[in-house]
Amino acid sequence: MSDESIEVVVVRVFTDERGxxxxxxxxxxxxxxxxxxxxxxxxxxxxxxxxxxDELDEERFEAAIRIFTPARELPFAGxxxxxxxxxxxxxxxxxxxxxxxxxxxxxxxDEEQEVAWVRARAEWAPDxxxxxxxxxxxxxxxxxxxxxxxxHYAYAWIDEEEGRLRSRMFAPDMGIIEDEATGAAAVxxxxxxxxxxxxxxxxxxxxxxELLEDxxxxxxxxxVYDRTIDATL
Numbered sequence: 001m002s003d004e005s006i007e008v009v010v011v012r013v014f015t016d017e018r019g020x021x022x023x024x025x026x027x028x029x030x031x032x033x034x035x036x037x038x039x040x041x042x043x044x045x046x047x048x049x050x051x052x053x054d055e056l057d058e059e060r061f062e063a064a065i066r067i068f069t070p071a072r073e074l075p076f077a078g079x080x081x082x083x084x085x086x087x088x089x090x091x092x093x094x095x096x097x098x099x100x101x102x103x104x105x106x107x108x109x110d111e112e113q114e115v116a117w118v119r120a121r122a123e124w125a126p127d128x129x130x131x132x133x134x135x136x137x138x139x140x141x142x143x144x145x146x147x148x149x150x151x152h153y154a155y156a157w158i159d160e161e162e163g164r165l166r167s168r169m170f171a172p173d174m175g176i177i178e179d180e181a182t183g184a185a186a187v188x189x190x191x192x193x194x195x196x197x198x199x200x201x202x203x204x205x206x207x208x209x210e211l212l213e214d215x216x217x218x219x220x221x222x223x224v225y226d227r228t229i230d231a232t233l
Contacts, residue, residue, distance in 0.1 A: 071175030078183010117220030
């Protein structure tokens with residue numbers, strides 16, 4: 001890589017009501033500088049996911065995005081979709097659709113509440129090994145370094161009647177030791193359990209899902225701006 005720099009906007013997705021915690025997301029406007037270099041850029045940045053906004057059609061309210069973990073490109077991911085939707089609205093370039101490799105992701109943003117929702121399908125998510133446990137304490141006791149391959153999602157009910165879960169996700173194959181908040185897993189688990197959920201993941205991130213018809217699920221949460229960095233390539 002040469003000594004060129006790019007601007008990276010960092011937001012935190014799925015924060016709690018106070019705007020605390022959440023999963024960091026790097027957002028980059030694609031350019032000649034980033035073209036064909038997305039994976040090494042995402043690897044160097046080190047966020048669980050980095051989004052590259054390839055095209056923005058303000059007349060049609062659409063944006064095309066690509067999503068990369070430190071190890072690979074993903075056809076769909078929840079926290080990048082929610083975070084990018086919120087950031088575009090915050091930047092006064094709102095969209096109703098994010099065009100991703102998995103398909104068109106419909107977007108809704110409530111700017112007053114700082115909540116963004118996206119609509120997705122469970123089959124767009126990676127294949128997770130589901131680890132249902134007996135209690136939130138069992139989830140919290142897991143050792144992230146014990147997971148050396150694959151994609152693992154551990155969860156336990158906080159309140160089954162209310163649909164509240166405690167969860168953690170480990171994805172060494174994606175270059176992610178532990179993910180702070182995982183929207184795609186929330187979508188897949190909602191479809192798996194057949195009900196809407198409120199999920200507390202990681203250190204203290206909060207995700208909301210809504211089970212829709214015909215295999216669709218909405219996943220949403222709060223996003224806040226964190227910082228902007230100049231990354232040297």
